[in-house]
Amino acid sequence: MKDLFSNNNIQPAESPSVGGNSAAKDKLETLRKQLHEHNYNYYVLSQPTISDIDFDALMQQLAELEKEYPEFYDPNSPTMRVGSDINKNFVQVQHRYPMLSLQNTYTEEEIADFFNRVKRSLNEDFEIVCELKFDGTSISLVYENGRLSQAITRGDGKQGDDVTANVRTVRNIPLVLKGDNIPGYVEVRGEILMPWSVFEELNRERESQEEPLFANPRNAASGTLKMQDSKVVAARKLESSVYYLMGEGLPSDSHFENMELARKWGLNVSATMKKCCSLEEVFEFLKYWDVARKSLSVATDGVVLKVDSLSQQRNLGSTSKFPRWAIAYKFNAEKALTRLESVTYQVGRTGAVTPVANLEPVLLSGTTVKRASLYNEDAILALDLHIGDRVYVEKGGEIIPKITGVDKEARFLIGDKVQFVTRCPDCDTPLIRNEDEAVHYCPNSENCPPQIKGRIEHFVTRRAMNITMGPETIGLLYDKGLIRDAADLYALQFEDLVSLERWAETSANNLLASIEKSKTVPYERVLFALGIRFVGETVAQKLALAFHDIDLLAAATVEKLTSVEEIGDRIARSVKDFFENPGCADFVNRLRAHGLQFQLSEEALAARTDKLAGLTVVISGTFELHSRDEYKAMILQHGGKNSGSVSKNTDYILAGENMGPAKLEKAEKLGIKVIDEKTFLKMLDCSFL
Numbered sequence: 152m153k154d155l156f157s158n159n160n161i162q163p164a165e166s167p168s169v170g171g172n173s174a175a176k177d178k179l180e181t182l183r184k185q186l187h188e189h190n191y192n193y194y195v196l197s198q199p200t201i202s203d204i205d206f207d208a209l210m211q212q213l214a215e216l217e218k219e220y221p222e223f224y225d226p227n228s229p230t231m232r233v234g235s236d237i238n239k240n241f242v243q244v245q246h247r248y249p250m251l252s253l254q255n256t257y258t259e260e261e262i263a264d265f266f267n268r269v270k271r272s273l274n275e276d277f278e279i280v281c282e283l284k285f286d287g288t289s290i291s292l293v294y295e296n297g298r299l300s301q302a303i304t305r306g307d308g309k310q311g312d313d314v315t316a317n318v319r320t321v322r323n324i325p326l327v328l329k330g331d332n333i334p335g336y337v338e339v340r341g342e343i344l345m346p347w348s349v350f351e352e353l354n355r356e357r358e359s360q361e362e363p364l365f366a367n368p369r370n371a372a373s374g375t376l377k378m379q380d381s382k383v384v385a386a387r388k389l390e391s392s393v394y395y396l397m398g399e400g401l402p403s404d405s406h407f408e409n410m411e412l413a414r415k416w417g418l419n420v421s422a423t424m425k426k427c428c429s430l431e432e433v434f435e436f437l438k439y440w441d442v443a444r445k446s447l448s449v450a451t452d453g454v455v456l457k458v459d460s461l462s463q464q465r466n467l468g469s470t471s472k473f474p475r476w477a478i479a480y481k482f483n484a485e486k487a488l489t490r491l492e493s494v495t496y497q498v499g500r501t502g503a504v505t506p507v508a509n510l511e512p513v514l515l516s517g518t519t520v521k522r523a524s525l526y527n528e529d530a531i532l533a534l535d536l537h538i539g540d541r542v543y544v545e546k547g548g549e550i551i552p553k554i555t556g557v558d559k560e561a562r563f564l565i566g567d568k569v570q571f572v573t574r575c576p577d578c579d580t581p582l583i584r585n586e587d588e589a590v591h592y593c594p595n596s597e598n599c600p601p602q603i604k605g606r607i608e609h610f611v612t613r614r615a616m617n618i619t620m621g622p623e624t625i626g627l628l629y630d631k632g633l634i635r636d637a638a639d640l641y642a643l644q645f646e647d648l649v650s651l652e653r654w655a656e657t658s659a660n661n662l663l664a665s666i667e668k669s670k671t672v673p674y675e676r677v678l679f680a681l682g683i684r685f686v687g688e689t690v691a692q693k694l695a696l697a698f699h700d701i702d703l704l705a706a707a708t709v710e711k712l713t714s715v716e717e718i719g720d721r722i723a724r725s726v727k728d729f730f731e732n733p734g735c736a737d738f739v740n741r742l743r744a745h746g747l748q749f750q751l752s753e754e755a756l757a758a759r760t761d762k763l764a765g766l767t768v769v770i771s772g773t774f775e776l777h778s779r780d781e782y783k784a785m786i787l788q789h790g791g792k793n794s795g796s797v798s799k800n801t802d803y804i805l806a807g808e809n810m811g812p813a814k815l816e817k818a819e820k821l822g823i824k825v826i827d828e829k830t831f832l833k834m835l836d837c838s839f840l
């Protein structure tokens with residue numbers, strides 16, 4: 152998460168006219184380029200590299216420059232367009248009605264301006280509906296004759312990705328509407344959300360696997376919605392909240408009434424929406440929810456104000472980016488000021504060293520905060536941190552809060568500048584930092600205690616070997632010299648355990664039984680448990696399918712490894728390094744001697760064939776007989792490779808309905824065989840009737 156919360160991506164807000172026209176043009180182009188890049192990171196990758204406030208400041212700068220230099224007008228400027236989330240792994244679908252963004256403000260003055268602008272333009276009475284702005288990712292749900300027919304992301308506002316299969320897994324989205332007055336065709340606009348509790352659990356899991364964390368529930372929701380495997384999406388427990396209806400012949404001219412009806416149809420409409428007749432009532436709503444929102448189970452980032460009457464909305468119209476009849480008021484992130492007491496360093500199981508700020512305890516969003524994450528050396532340098540500094544802490548949705556700034560005016564007695572440690576705090580080995588990485592590592596993986604304990608903790612987790620023991624037990628057994636690595640668990644004796652302080656016979660027996668049971672855990676989970684860097688759960692599954700026993704995997708070359716779908720160079724090298732390390736190879740052999748599963752089960756093997764060996768298949772369109780994910784799994788299972796894009800290396804295109812025209816054209820040009828699902832299943836000898 153390099154640079155995530157530092158300000159160093161922001162250019163100084165210099166006066167645009169300095170340096171004349173060509174300087175302004177350069178500046179405009181740089182800003183546009185930066186913003187396109189940030190949009191991509193945010194909407195497509197769901198991994199922003201700057202904060203929203205910083206992003207909005209850049210956007211504001213660009214808008215001001217464009218106003219001053221209209222000669223450099225560009226219809227594709229980020230100020231003119233809705234940021235696009237389009238991802239080529241999905242089929243793109245045209246929106247019948249455009250899906251716009253909202254104009255954002257952070258101040259009450261701008262809300263008053265909006266209110267007065269509407270009043271002037273309409274020149275008649277109007278009502279404003281205030282709604283909480285739930286912070287997820289936007290979705291358009293198309294219901295035809297009351298049935299959910301399509302779910303499309305906002306995309307670039309004109310067309311979006313068809314994510315119907317994933318959306319069908321969202322619990323509170325009805326597949327069939329119930330009740331009266333349901334139009335034949337209606338688009339329900341809403342937000343797909345990840346509740347705080349699910350988000351925190353997900354990030355804890357990612358943290359334990361040293362995978363990059365999601366910055367907030369919004370990015371986690373959008374990342375999840377764009378996953379290729381609907382089963383994983385279903386497991387992530389997304390929710391929805393809907394906030395607008397589009398279509399001809401809607402039941403009422405009042406947006407508020409339509410939403411009340413939508414609730415009766417079975418859609419989840421927040422009970423917090425309120426109709427207001429005056430600016431005072433609007434401000435009251437803002438004030439109340441700025442505090443009350445903190446106890447909601449989902450994230451909110453503001454309030455949306457909408458003119459209630461649909462005919463008045465039509466009169467006010469829209470720009471290319473947002474409607475003129477609505478505006479979003481964004482809440483400020485809650486901040487607290489406290490003192491930095493010290494910085495300590497934690498070593499993870501892969502040796503990554505994370506700095507942690509220890510703070511004078513302070514109350515923030517209802518909890519007492521004592522520690523904050525400092526990410527890495529660059530983040531510390533960007534803040535210019537000194538011990539004793541008064542620092543601002545914010546909870547941006549991360550598990551532990553972050554330091555967002557230093558009150559430099561309050562520095563009377565300047566303390567020591569925070570210097571990143573050069574040696575491992577646990578084993579004193581000099582740290583290393585790879586050139587293009589922000590993270591420091593302790594290279595002493597074999598003897599550094601937190602790394603050893605961390606690896607054992609990972610080995611026993613539920614999704615790996617599922618041995619019921621916590622970090623305290625691991626720490627105790629390690630300190631007593633009973634375990635030096637996870638393989639030693641299998642050599643533990645009853646006597647070793649009962650002689651430990653506070654250990655009774657039952658707890659000793661339970662642990663031994665749990666260890667014994669883990670010997671039946673399937674190969675792919677054992678592979679994950681080994682803790683090979685970058686080999687998470689899904690990668691382990693892919694590797695297990697492609698190399699059905701560990702000897703094949705250990706002998707695989709980098710080329711062979713990277714020929715497996717989604718296995719890139721980085722993972723391949725890490726797998727190779729693992730097996731070439733004598734210590735690791737010995738570890739695997741000892742585990743094998745204890746009877747762990749190091750090959751795919753008979754069942755999984757029986758289903759495997761080489762019918763598609765050496766063949767690359769691209770899947771395009773939507774299917775009737777199986778889902779896209781099922782087809783992907785079949786390709787893997789029969790030894791083939793699935794790829795997202797058509798190239799000269801493609802052997803087949805498995806085409807369903809609505810195959811993208813660009814893909815078809817390319818396939819024809821390259822002379823690639825396009826087959827339908829029945830032909831494909833015949834190739835595999837699968838019965839499908």
Ligand SMILES: NC(=O)c1ccc[n+]([C@@H]2O[C@H](COP(=O)([O-])OP(=O)(O)OC[C@H]3O[C@@H](n4cnc5c(N)ncnc54)[C@H](O)[C@@H]3O)[C@@H](O)[C@H]2O)c1
Nearest residue numbers: 189190193199201202203206252253282284285289394455
């Ligand atoms: N950090 C970054 O790199 C980065 C990059 C791009 C965008 N952003 C941030 O994203 C924001 C822009 O994103 P955006 O265009 O999605 O706009 P937005 O999220 O600020 O507002 C529009 C969205 O609000 C949602 N919404 C929630 N409740 C609603 C309701 N009751 N009625 C109507 N809409 C509701 C809708 O999904 C709608 O699309 C900016 O504030 C920017 O800071 C950040």
Ligand SMILES: [Zn+2]
Nearest residue numbers: 575578593599
């Ligand atoms: Zn160390």
